[in-house]
Amino acid sequence: MAAKPTFGQEISNLLYASHGNPLTNCIHCGTCSGTCPVVDFMDQTPRRLIGMINADLKEDVLACNTYWFCASCYHCTVRCPAQIDIADVMYAVKRYSIWHKTYSEDLVGPTFSETFVKTIIRSGRSYEPVLAPTYMFSMGIKEVLQEAHMATQMMLKGRMPVLPTKIKRLENFKKMVRRIIPMGGAK
Amino acid sequence: MARTRLLIIDDDPDYVDGIKSILEKADYQVDVAYNPKDGFAALDAQKYDLLLLDIMMGRGAEGVMVARKLNKDPVLRKMPVLIITGIREQMAFLFPGQPVHPHILPTDEILEKPVDPKLLLEKVESLLQEAAEKEAQGE
Amino acid sequence: MKKFAYFPGCSLEKLAQSYNNSSVETTRLLGVELQELEDWNCCGATTYFHVDQLLAYTLVARNLAMAEKEGLDLVAPCSACYKNAYFTNKYIKEDPDLAEHINYALEEDDLQFNGTINVHHVIEIFVNEIGVEKIKSKITNPLEGLRVAPYYGCQIVRPKHNGTDAENPHFFEELVSAMGADTVDYPERLRCCGASLIMTSRHAALNMVRTLLQSAVDCETNVIATACPLCQVNLECYQPQVNEEFGTNFNMPVLYFTQLLGLAMGLPPKKVGIGSELVSAAPIFDKYLKRTVR
Numbered sequence: 001m002a003a004k005p006t007f008g009q010e011i012s013n014l015l016y017a018s019h020g021n022p023l024t025n026c027i028h029c030g031t032c033s034g035t036c037p038v039v040d041f042m043d044q045t046p047r048r049l050i051g052m053i054n055a056d057l058k059e060d061v062l063a064c065n066t067y068w069f070c071a072s073c074y075h076c077t078v079r080c081p082a083q084i085d086i087a088d089v090m091y092a093v094k095r096y097s098i099w100h101k102t103y104s105e106d107l108v109g110p111t112f113s114e115t116f117v118k119t120i121i122r123s124g125r126s127y128e129p130v131l132a133p134t135y136m137f138s139m140g141i142k143e144v145l146q147e148a149h150m151a152t153q154m155m156l157k158g159r160m161p162v163l164p165t166k167i168k169r170l171e172n173f174k175k176m177v178r179r180i181i182p183m184g185g186a187k
Numbered sequence: 188m189a190r191t192r193l194l195i196i197d198d199d200p201d202y203v204d205g206i207k208s209i210l211e212k213a214d215y216q217v218d219v220a221y222n223p224k225d226g227f228a229a230l231d232a233q234k235y236d237l238l239l240l241d242i243m244m245g246r247g248a249e250g251v252m253v254a255r256k257l258n259k260d261p262v263l264r265k266m267p268v269l270i271i272t273g274i275r276e277q278m279a280f281l282f283p284g285q286p287v288h289p290h291i292l293p294t295d296e297i298l299e300k301p302v303d304p305k306l307l308l309e310k311v312e313s314l315l316q317e318a319a320e321k322e323a324q325g326e
Numbered sequence: 327m328k329k330f331a332y333f334p335g336c337s338l339e340k341l342a343q344s345y346n347n348s349s350v351e352t353t354r355l356l357g358v359e360l361q362e363l364e365d366w367n368c369c370g371a372t373t374y375f376h377v378d379q380l381l382a383y384t385l386v387a388r389n390l391a392m393a394e395k396e397g398l399d400l401v402a403p404c405s406a407c408y409k410n411a412y413f414t415n416k417y418i419k420e421d422p423d424l425a426e427h428i429n430y431a432l433e434e435d436d437l438q439f440n441g442t443i444n445v446h447h448v449i450e451i452f453v454n455e456i457g458v459e460k461i462k463s464k465i466t467n468p469l470e471g472l473r474v475a476p477y478y479g480c481q482i483v484r485p486k487h488n489g490t491d492a493e494n495p496h497f498f499e500e501l502v503s504a505m506g507a508d509t510v511d512y513p514e515r516l517r518c519c520g521a522s523l524i525m526t527s528r529h530a531a532l533n534m535v536r537t538l539l540q541s542a543v544d545c546e547t548n549v550i551a552t553a554c555p556l557c558q559v560n561l562e563c564y565q566p567q568v569n570e571e572f573g574t575n576f577n578m579p580v581l582y583f584t585q586l587l588g589l590a591m592g593l594p595p596k597k598v599g600i601g602s603e604l605v606s607a608a609p610i611f612d613k614y615l616k617r618t619v620r
Contacts, residue, residue, distance in 0.1 A: 002220065002221060002225065004200050004203075004204065005200050005221050009221070010198065010200065010221075013198045013221045013222040013245065014198070014222075014244075014245055014246075015245075016222040016223065016224050016225075016245050017224070017245055017246055037517055037518045037534055037537075038518075038523065038530050038534070040530075040533070041527065041529070041530035041533070065527075068526070068527070069523065069527050069530060071480075071518050071520055071521045071522070071523050071531075071534075072375075072480070072481075072521065073480040073481075073484065073517075073518035074480060074481065074484035074485040075480070075484060075516070075517075077484065077485045078484050078485055078487070078488040078489075078492045078493075085485070087485070091375045091376060094375075094376040095247075095375075095376060095377065095378075098277075098376055098377055099243055099277040100277075107526075108525065108526040108527070109526040109527070110376075112525060112526050113376040113377060114281070114377070116370075117281060117370070117377050117381075118281055120367070120370060120385070121282075124368060125367065125368050126336040126368045126371070127336075128341070131525070134525075135526060135528075139528070142570075143528065146566070146567050146570065150563055150564075150566070150567070150604075153563075153604050154341070154563065154604070157601075157602040157603070157604065158340070158343065158602060159340055159341050159342075159343065160340060161339065161340040165339065167365050167366070167367050168365045169365055169435055172434050172435035172436070173367060173388070173434075173435060175435075176384065176388065176431045176432060176434040176435050177381065177384070177385075177431075178287065179251075179430055179431035179433075179434060180247070180248055180251070180378070180381050180384050180427075180428075180431050181248045181274070181278060181281065181282070181378060181381060182242070182274070182286055182287040182288075182289045183274060183275070183278055183282040183285075183286055183287065243378075246379035247377070247378030247379050247380035247381055247382075248378060248380060248381070249380065251427075252380065252423065255426070255427060255430065256423055256426075259426075278377075278378075281377070
């Protein structure tokens, strides 16, 4: 039976239902890195990240910011000549890092994701003011003031929600979620 | 008599190593699949006496989906299933409280990771027995 | 009147109300009714996929099931909502196990999804359902001389399309031409605006926005037209931050294509949500909106 999976195979296991080709099909052409609009801000380029996953460099992969800086624009995905769904790979590494709590504390992405999902699970709708604290904490005073100024402008133009909205059949909705994620039983 | 044959479907290699060695020391024959697709392929190729099933795999909480699919199969649904999950740790930010025992299959049980070796062996034994009794009663 | 189930998405409730109003008003004028889905829920944007894709599909499927119950195709104006709905619909149709699992969850809300409907972005309604020719025939106030940069962004075209359709689409340009405006040959029309990175990786996102704005300025653009609330907010509302961060001096109006279309069809500016901009579009209207409104 199957030998103990390497890190690269662990990521492949997360992608077992992906519509793209396996990561091992990568030909290292660098089209993804050349296409990526965020590449200048990543610790490692997408091409290198794939190479690092294939080389089982688990710690290095998980420690870099690359996958949390992916904006899901899918430009790499549609251009990849090996037909790897690279954006989907980034999602898989994000899942790995959330499920194993391996992301670095100074990244905003993971906390933002968790708060976003939690907000929706509880109300059925997203609500911007609940999300703000998840990213404001990482900002300097200048950015916080900019953000507050913008929020005020938006409020004046009627573009900011004052109260969170909820869906009507919220109880059904929550039960529906529990059929997918069997959590929240008696303490 | 042939040894009792178990299948583990779980994506966590280190965890699988741990429970596999506990079970093998107790003289069970243990096979492993690291994703649901390989799991179904194994179940297709071979009869197992019991399945140890993880929840968070692949796209998400796929263990539940695997259990529901097994339950639709008239033969596979008779196999006892021990769900072993770290979902409380993995999804703690989402819901407070315990994992819910879904009671999807006729003979299933849930344990949380990390599992005490003694408890693991007890649960496996009792599930095997329960399934054997049901079989004898022709259920 | 042809009817669609309309899924506005969370942004359109307040943040992008002008997109909501202008979409509903312009389609109505062109003989299409967008009937808002009752009790719709958030589609999860991109963040569910970081946590649990099956959960993401389920929450989208609830909206799809409610549209199917009405016997209507689903229309989403937000590109992220559209991508989620389009692919959830596709994957559920392709994978009976996934469909079965999701339907088991939907039972809790007395719903079921059989995969009998299609999903469209609101821009596809104009381009494919209504058609450019019909739109042209309804233009009473052509935006002559106005230089409009059609900004596609990402998820309308990707990853749904690949090859030439993904690299060189032209439907947005045709739509802008139909309004009588000058279509800017906008080199960055398919480049990402940074989306939610504006919240999680601010410096990177502001840089991305700067690139888009600079390119628009270089092409002598009067207004950028968008088809997604995330793009609109990043490109417009963050201009002061971009200016502060990089010492630039951008003052580029960014409007929804439906707002421009509404004006070209003679709708009163207020009806298409003009007036809620942070970067005023008034100067271009003074110059290019010559004729009387409907």
